[in-house]
Amino acid sequence: MNDTNSPGTISGGNPDLKPEYTWGVDASLEYYLSGGGLASVSAFHRWVDNVLYQNQQAVGSDLYDSNGVDRSGYLLTSTFNGTSGRLYGVEFNYQQQFSFLPSPLDGFGVQGNIALLGGHFDTSTAKKLPFQGLSDTVLNGSFYYEKYGLSARVSYQWRSDWLDTLGGLGSGEYRKGYDNLDVSVRYAVNDNLTLFADATNLTDAIYMAYEDDESRPTEVEQVGRRYMFGIRFAL
Numbered sequence: 001m002n003d004t005n006s007p008g009t010i011s012g013g014n015p016d017l018k019p020e021y022t023w024g025v026d027a028s029l030e031y032y033l034s035g036g037g038l039a040s041v042s043a044f045h046r047w048v049d050n051v052l053y054q055n056q057q058a059v060g061s062d063l064y065d066s067n068g069v070d071r072s073g074y075l076l077t078s079t080f081n082g083t084s085g086r087l088y089g090v091e092f093n094y095q096q097q098f099s100f101l102p103s104p105l106d107g108f109g110v111q112g113n114i115a116l117l118g119g120h121f122d123t124s125t126a127k128k129l130p131f132q133g134l135s136d137t138v139l140n141g142s143f144y145y146e147k148y149g150l151s152a153r154v155s156y157q158w159r160s161d162w163l164d165t166l167g168g169l170g171s172g173e174y175r176k177g178y179d180n181l182d183v184s185v186r187y188a189v190n191d192n193l194t195l196f197a198d199a200t201n202l203t204d205a206i207y208m209a210y211e212d213d214e215s216r217p218t219e220v221e222q223v224g225r226r227y228m229f230g231i232r233f234a235l
Contacts, residue, residue, distance in 0.1 A: 001064070001071075008074040010064055018050040018081050037096035044089055051082035051121040053132055055166045085121025087131065097146075107147030114139045129166065135159040135177065149188040156181050164209060173218055176208040194232040201225050 028042035064071040097109035120128040144153040158179035181202040209219040
C-alpha cells in the first residue's frame with residue numbers, strides 16, 4: 001500500500017474472487033509415418049465463466065480504509081473476475097526422423113508445429129478483451145541429428161504480439177512478438193564424459209512492451225546472444 005502516490009496504490013489479493021470454470025471440446029486427426037513420424041492437426045474450443053484476469057482499477061469501496069484515510073479512490077492491482085469468455089485454436093504438428101535414408105543420413109530429423117489461437121472475454125465495463133498472454137500465432141521448429149554419440153539441434157521459436165496487462169478502461173500494455181534461434185550440441189565421448197556447447201538467442205531479439213500501439217513504447221530490452229561451452233563428467 002502506498003499513500004504517497006496520487007492517487008494512492010494498493011497491491012494484493014482479492015477475497016471476493018469467484019472460481020473460474022471452463023468447459024471445452026477437443027478433436028484431433030493423426031497420421032503415423034514410417035520411422036516413428038507423425039503428422040497431426042488438432043483443434044479445441046473452450047467456454048470460460050468468471051474469467052480470472054490481472055488488472056488495475058479503482059478500489060470503489062471502504063475495504064482498505066483505516067485511521068480515517070479514505071482509500072476508495074486508490075488504484076488496486078490484483079486479480080479480478082470477468083464474466084464469460086471463449087478460447088479456441090488449431091494446431092498443426094509434424095515430426096519425422098529420416099530413418100529411411102542411408103547411414104549416416106538416417107540420424108537427421110525434424111520437428112515442427114504451428115498454433116493459430118484466438119479468444120476474448122467480457123468484464124462488467126468492457127467487451128471482447130483478448131486473453132492476457134495469448135498470442136494469436138505461435139511457431140516452433142527444430143532440425144536435429146542424433147547418431148554416433150552426437151546430438152545436435154537447431155531450434156526456432158516465434159510468437160506474435162500479446163496483451164500483457166490491462167488498463168482500467170480496457171486499454172492495456174502489449175508485448176511485441178519476437179523470434180529466437182537456439183543451437184545446442186552434445187557429444188558423448190564415452191559413458192562418463194560429454195562435451196557440450198549451447199548458443200541461445202542468436203537472433204538477438206528485442207523484447208518490447210507498448211501501450212495500445214507500438215508508437216507508445218513502455219519498455220525495450222535486449223539481452224543479447226549467449227554462449228556456453230563445457231564438459232560433463234559422471235561417475
